[in-house]
Amino acid sequence: MARTLSFLLLLPGLCGNSISGGQPSSTNTPGDLNYELPTANYETQDSYKAGPIGILFQMVHIFLHTVQPNAFPEDIFRKVIQKMFEPSVDFDKPENIILALKVLNYEIGIIICALLGLLFVILMPLVGYFFCVCRCCNKCGGKMHQRQKENGPFQRKCFAISLLVICIIISFGIFCGFVANHSVRTRIKRTRILANSNFKDLRTLLNQTPEQIQFILAQYNTTKDKAFSDLNSINSLLGGGIHERLRPSVIPVLDEIKSMVTVIKETKKALESTKGSLQSLRDGTAQLSSNLTDVKASIQRSLSDPTCSVHPASETCNSIRTSLSQLEGNLDLSQLPPVDRELNNVNNVLRTDLDGLVQKGYQSFNDIPKRVQHQTKNIVADVKSILNSIGSSVDDVTQQIPIESTLSKFAVHINNTESRIHRSLHTLEEYDSYWWLGGLVICSLLTLIVIFYYLGLLCGVCGYDRQATPTRRGCISHTGGVFLMVGVGLSFLFCWILMIIVIVTFVIGTNVEKLICESYANRKLFQVLDTPYLLNENWQYYLSGIIFNKSDIRLTFGQVYSDCKNNRGVYATLHLENRFNISKHLNINEHTESISNEFENLNINFNIVLLDTAGRTNLEDFAACGIDKINYATYLSQTGKHPVKVNLLSFAYDLETKANHLPPGNLRQSLKRDAETIKMIHRLQIIPMEQSLGTLRQSIKTLQHISNGLMDRIAKILTSLDSAQNFITNNITSVINDETKKYVKTIVGYFEQYLLWAEFSIREKMVSCKPVATALDSAVNVLLCGYVVSPLNLFWFGIGKATVFLLPALIFAVKLAKYYRRMDSEDVYDDVETIPMKNMENGNNGYHKDHLYGIHNPVMTSPLHR
Known part of the structure; x- marks a missing residue:
């Protein structure tokens, strides 16, 4: 011991x-x-x-x-x-x-x-x-x-x-x-x-x-390598932190402006489609009116045939003559004003590359990490030098043992x-x-x-x-x-x-x-x-x-x-x-304070412009392009009509049926030719005009949807743009300071933890x-x-x-031995109940009780003789 x-x-x-x-x-x-x-x-x-x-x-x-x-x-x-x-x-x-x-x-x-x-x-x-x-x-x-x-x-x-x-x-x-x-x-x-x-x-x-x-x-080298890695990644850590802090205020505004660029392009496309459809309908309506007049005149000439005066052909001819009033145009395109002025306004808006201006805003915002890395090169080098000196200090302390x-x-x-x-x-x-x-x-x-x-x-x-x-x-x-x-x-x-x-x-x-x-x-x-x-x-x-x-x-x-x-x-x-106080030699504050001081001298300048004056004016011009003043109800009312008052295809089939009721001859053949002409007019003119009406209707609905609340939407975008720009201008410094403190705390935290662990290990665990x-x-x-x-x-x-x-x-052994050992003398008993001899050995004048051994012992040894 x-x-x-x-x-x-x-x-x-x-x-x-x-x-x-x-x-x-x-x-x-x-x-x-x-x-x-x-x-x-x-x-x-x-x-x-x-x-x-x-x-x-x-x-x-x-x-x-x-x-x-x-x-x-x-x-x-x-x-x-x-x-x-x-x-x-x-x-x-x-x-x-x-x-x-x-x-x-x-x-x-x-x-x-x-x-x-x-x-x-x-x-x-x-x-x-x-x-x-x-x-x-x-x-x-x-x-x-x-x-x-x-x-x-x-x-x-x-x-x-x-x-x-x-x-x-x-x-x-x-x-x-x-x-x-x-x-x-x-x-x-x-x-x-x-x-x-x-x-x-x-x-x-x-x-x-x-x-x-x-x-x-x-482990200090491991810690230093981790810190160096973070310093080398200052663009993603510090710059990324600043970028993420500003993102909620910046990105939604830029996304709205970018979506507005798409809206402007869709507006131009819809206006061009409207203009083309109107021109196609005007041309088609004039041609259709002329063809229908010719067909009507042809039918009327056919009905002047003498056969129509004979009964019952006269009833069929009268029925045909009555239905000719339906062969007339149903569209009134004079009520649909042209959209040339609105289209010209939109084209003037598109002369400014709003999309390029928005991309510049994105680029200006996304360049924050790169600018941070560029503007902190000297500070990062100084901090690395300080970290190397801390390693030398730790090494010196351990060498003192x-x-x-x-x-x-x-x-x-x-x-x-x-x-x-x-x-x-x-x-x-x-x-x-x-x-x-x-x-x-x-x-x-x-x-x-x-x-x-x-x-x-x-x-x-x-x-x-x-x-x-x-x-x-x-x-x-x-x-x-x-x-x-x-x-x-x-x-x-x-x-x-x-x-x-x-x-x-x-x-x-x-x-x-x-x-x-x-x-x-x-x-x-x-x-x-x-x-x-x-x-x-x-x-x-x-x-x-x-x-x-x-x-x-x-x-x-x-x-x-x-x-x-x-x-x-x-x-x-x-x-x-x-005997030796490690706290004085591994002073955490002494080493980490110098790192903090280096980052306090950090001066990062950003000039972030989300959208310049040209882009702002461009949005205002688009709001005033006039698409909100188009009479969409009239357009929708006219585009919902059929080009002719009657369905020409049905009219043609009905004409053929009535012609078949007439007696054979020139009248029947003439009416059948007119029916084929009507079918051809339907195929060549009515179907294209229906397609143009559908295109025009879809374009009008698109323009109506875009124009609905356009002024308020653009005003809201401009308000958000001003708010985001003001936030960047007024708060960028505080954001940079906050993120810098977080970044410095992370870097310093590595060494604070390392020095605390080193101190704890040497004090509590080592040896x-x-x-x-x-x-x-x-x-x-x-x-x-x-x-x-x-x-x-x-x-x-x-x-x-x-x-x-x-x-x-x-x-007990002494007591028990006498029961097992062979004795030299014993008490004598008869086979029958007798009075035993007086015990001479112990001088007792009394008598033993009767006891039979089962055999008779005729020999008596004197108690005094051993």
């Missing part, structure tokens, strides 16, 4: 001028950066598990708590440690007497058990001696004569069962002894592996430290410590062989005694003949009784020696378990060691006095152990900020002292308590139980 503790105290040298800082709220950096300091995988387990044997250890702990229920005596322990550092101790002082009384009061349970053990050690040889002398004098049951009693069989069974139960209890104690003895041997063999594992972890810790420092430096020289010295110390421990392990393994051999002898001796008892019970029970008299008992039964007496003799001979061993191991094991193992497990031992001015009367805190030569810094053993157990870095564990806490646990909790003390306590617990129960075992 002392070597491990000295190793813990030497750890500050590993960090030398280590660095410290506040823990960041998050170790995650903006963007895609995410730092994670590489951690080592250590071989040694954090916790120790006893395995199945732990149940036996727990049983011993319950017994120890019963014997010693007192809590850890912190005050007594402190005073004892203080007395240890005094040059001389006067035991006559009242305070020392009081301290001794407190120690006795704390140890009262152990002392009572030890005194009982000493009483056992003293009395057992004496009792054995007097018992042997008494038996040699034919007393204490030494005379080979057994009186027959009515309850004799019952006593024999009770004695046998009691001895068997006691032997089983003794066997369990011997089993515990064997298990404990084997456990010590097997676990001591693991000690070398455990020590090698701990030293390997310590070397891993030392070897990992330079890698961690290089990793921290490498004398890592190479310190690690080499500390590695030498570890090697020396390992050599000493391996030499000690060799001695420990040698002593363990002696311990194992001695424990084996002790357990074997107890095993021999209990084997004699088991053999005595086995032979006695199996060889016992209820029909045999005491003088005629069988050889097997007699041998059983002899085995029992041999066991009794061995018990008297060795039990007091075994008890001496039990007392010594009990006192040592119990005190080590209660004062060291339990206090180490519940950290109360650290609380005692952390008492101010305890280990050094001039130092308030011992660790801070050793490390910093300033004992007023609160640095305790318990805190150091807890931090190391939680895998915390040496810097934070040992409060090394009192994690967990292997030290694990080594201390291995030395105390595993090796001392788990490998030595717990098996030692189990050993004396098992052997002590077996030894204590040898006392009742030998009593």
Whole structure:
């Protein structure tokens, strides 16, 4: 434990001028950066598990708590440690007497058990001696004569069962002894592996430290590369941010103007279509009127034929003559004014390239990122220079850690410590062989005694003949009784020696378990060691006095152990900020302020014109082109009419039908020719005119739709244009400033997070002292308590139980042996109920009760003759 503790105290040298800082709220950096300091995988387990044997250890702990229920005596322990550092101790002082009384009061349970053990050690040889002398004098049951009693069989069974139960209890104690003895041997063999594992972890810790420092430096390069990437992308990040801020105000206006360009072109197309359709209809109407007049005249000439005066042809001719009034035009195109003026106005509007002007507005707005990149070249170069200087500063800080020289010295110390421990392990393994051999002898001796008892019970029970008299008992039964007496003799001979061993191991094991193992497990031992001015009367805190030569810094053993157990870095564990403060050397504000100052000098100028005066005038001219004044109702009314009052195709078919009712001759043929002419007029003139009417109607509807609210729409566009232009003019500076702050915050955020992470890693993670806490646990909790003390306590617990129960075992064995051994004399009985002879042996004038053995014994041995 002392070597491990000295190793813990030497750890500050590993960090030398280590660095410290506040823990960041998050170790995650903006963007895609995410730092994670590489951690080592250590071989040694954090916790120790006893395995199945732990149940036996727990049983011993319950017994120890019963014997010693007192809590850890912190005050007594402190005073004892203080007395240890005094040059001389006067035991006559009242305070020392009081301290001794407190120690006795704390140890009262152990002392009572030890005194009982000493009483056992003293009395057992004496009792054995007097018992042997008494038996040699034919007393204490030494005379080979057994009186027959009515309850004799019952006593024999009770004695046998009691001895068997006691032997089983003794066997369990011997089993515990064997298990404990084997456990010590097997676990001591693991000690070398455990020590090698701990030293390997310590070397891993030392070897990992330079890698961690290089990793921290490498992460700065990663951060710088990310920042450089953002600086090189200032057009998309800063310029894009400005562009996106202005987009909601600019793009909708430009899109509206661009859509208006399409509307103007559609208006021109509709006006041209209207003009062409009107001209086509006028020409077609004149030609149609002439053709219809000619057809009507032809039909009338045909109807002047004499045949029309004869009935019934006259009725058909009259019907045809009446329908000729329908062959007239139905359109009045004189009501449709021309659209030449409106078309000329629109053509004048289109002479200005409004589409090109809108594209210039788009281009002016979309050039913002490119202008930002062009106007920030010098600033970006200056910021990159500052970032490179921060890297040099971080490198200088890490170089202040004398890592190479310190690690080499500390590695030498570890090697020396390992050599000493391996030499000690060799001695420990040698002593363990002696311990194992001695424990084996002790357990074997107890095993021999209990084997004699088991053999005595086995032979006695199996060889016992209820029909045999005491003088005629069988050889097997007699041998059983002899085995029992041999066991009794061995018990008297060795039990007091075994008890001496039990007392010594009990006192040592119990005190080590209660004062060291339990206090180490519940950290109360650290609380005692952390008492101010305890280990050094001039130092308030011992660790801070050793490390910093300033004992007023609160640095305790318990805190150091807890931090190391939680895998915390040496810097934070040992409060090394009192030696070197990283916050002064990695001043975040000092480095980031210079970056912010560079961007404060940023001067970006934009001259964004969404639409110039020519474009604005062009929109106003289009609004005043006159399409809103066209009489669309008249146009729609005329275009909804048929070119002729009657459907010529139906009229022609009807004419043919009526002609067929006339008698054959010139009249019929003439009317049929006129019908064909009408069909041809329909095909060649009416159908094209219907198409022209449809085109004209669609164009008029398009113009009507465009003209509907045209003035308001253009006025709204011009208002939005003015609003957007004013927003750009008045707010561009604030937008640039806001986006610049965001951009700078992102760039600075990388390094703020990196510096915070670097500070946190060096303070909390780098040179994690967990292997030290694990080594201390291995030395105390595993090796001392788990490998030595717990098996030692189990050993004396098992052997002590077996030894204590040898006392009742030998009593029952002595009682039971007389039921199995062959006697030299016995009481005599007749086959019939008789009065037995007077018992001359014990001088009793009374008489035995009648008892028949089943056979008659004619021989009588004098009670006084053996």
